[in-house]
Amino acid sequence: MDKLTEVEKKVSDTLLLVKKRVTFSPKVALVLGSGLGCFADQLRIAEEIPYAELEGFPTSTVAGHAGKFIFGYLDDVPVACMKGRVHYYEGYSMNDVCLPVRVMARMGAKVLFLTNAAGGLNESFQAGDLMMIRDHVSIFVPNPLIGPNPESFGTRFSDMSQVYNLELQEILKNTARELEIPLREGVYTQLTGPSYESPAEIRLLRSLGTDAVGMSTVVEAIAANHAGMKICGISCISNLAAGMSGKPLNHKEVQEAADSAAKKFTALVAGAIKEMGRRDW
Numbered sequence: 001m002d003k004l005t006e007v008e009k010k011v012s013d014t015l016l017l018v019k020k021r022v023t024f025s026p027k028v029a030l031v032l033g034s035g036l037g038c039f040a041d042q043l044r045i046a047e048e049i050p051y052a053e054l055e056g057f058p059t060s061t062v063a064g065h066a067g068k069f070i071f072g073y074l075d076d077v078p079v080a081c082m083k084g085r086v087h088y089y090e091g092y093s094m095n096d097v098c099l100p101v102r103v104m105a106r107m108g109a110k111v112l113f114l115t116n117a118a119g120g121l122n123e124s125f126q127a128g129d130l131m132m133i134r135d136h137v138s139i140f141v142p143n144p145l146i147g148p149n150p151e152s153f154g155t156r157f158s159d160m161s162q163v164y165n166l167e168l169q170e171i172l173k174n175t176a177r178e179l180e181i182p183l184r185e186g187v188y189t190q191l192t193g194p195s196y197e198s199p200a201e202i203r204l205l206r207s208l209g210t211d212a213v214g215m216s217t218v219v220e221a222i223a224a225n226h227a228g229m230k231i232c233g234i235s236c237i238s239n240l241a242a243g244m245s246g247k248p249l250n251h252k253e254v255q256e257a258a259d260s261a262a263k264k265f266t267a268l269v270a271g272a273i274k275e276m277g278r279r280d281w
């Protein structure tokens with residue numbers, strides 16, 4: 001057998017550490033973004049593993065991003081949930097940023113549900129809105145697939161023509177309609193952060209068709225798409241982007257808006273995951 005690449009080895013080593021703690025086959029992998037960790041209270045927990053207890057695993061340094069895996073059930077749907085993620089701006093490599101998603105794929109999760117807090121660029125959005133991600137712009141951050149391509153991960157040149165799965169989008173829209181939760185749709189652009197954007201940058205992003213901007217998600221979607229996962233995503237619009245509201249941005253405001261959207265966010269994610277659990281992927 002060919003020698004494992006460094007990245008393959010790290011994924012395999014982490015998988016072994018997780019398997020020592022829990023026997024669990026997730027159907028859905030869920031990443032809870034800034035201030036959205038409250039959803040985890042819905043799960044009947046089988047095992048929790050703080051990232052800090054997994055040797056070599058990236059741990060978040062940001063307030064409001066408490067980092068742990070929660071493996072649990074929503075009704076009878078097995079969900080691998082990340083409460084908090086790490087970001088490129090913390091100084092981790094893109095491979096480390098994408099490690100958790102690759103581990104959840106190797107555990108058997110076929111569906112990846114990504115969530116984040118984001119700045120809204122679309123003029124019709126308001127703080128507290130939920131936006132289903134239809135597509136993304138990745139060109140402002142390094143591609144996580146740069147480097148040797150382990151065939152065990154996926155193909156060298158991956159197709160990106162439909163990253164956000166249409167059946168999952170239908171589930172999200174139907175669930176939102178049934179629960180009477182307004183659901184926006186749009187394009188999410190990832191920047192590196194950690195500084196927020198300038199008004200000129202926001203004008204540029206809007207001219208590119210961006211509806212929401214943030215510092216995560218897209219690279220995870222690229223790695224998961226490479227791994228053959230079916231992907232969907234929700235942004236919680238925590239603020240209007242720089243220059244749109246006349247107020248400076250701050251992290252506390254981002255967290256407070258996420259808190260205020262928590263109830264509908266939780267209901268939408270729970271309803272959608274239950275429906276995902278009923279289908280074969």
Ligand code: HPA
Pocket residue numbers: 117118119120196197213214215238239240241242249254
């Ligand atoms: N810009 C970038 N990232 C963000 C924002 C924003 O306005 N709000 C929440 N995350």
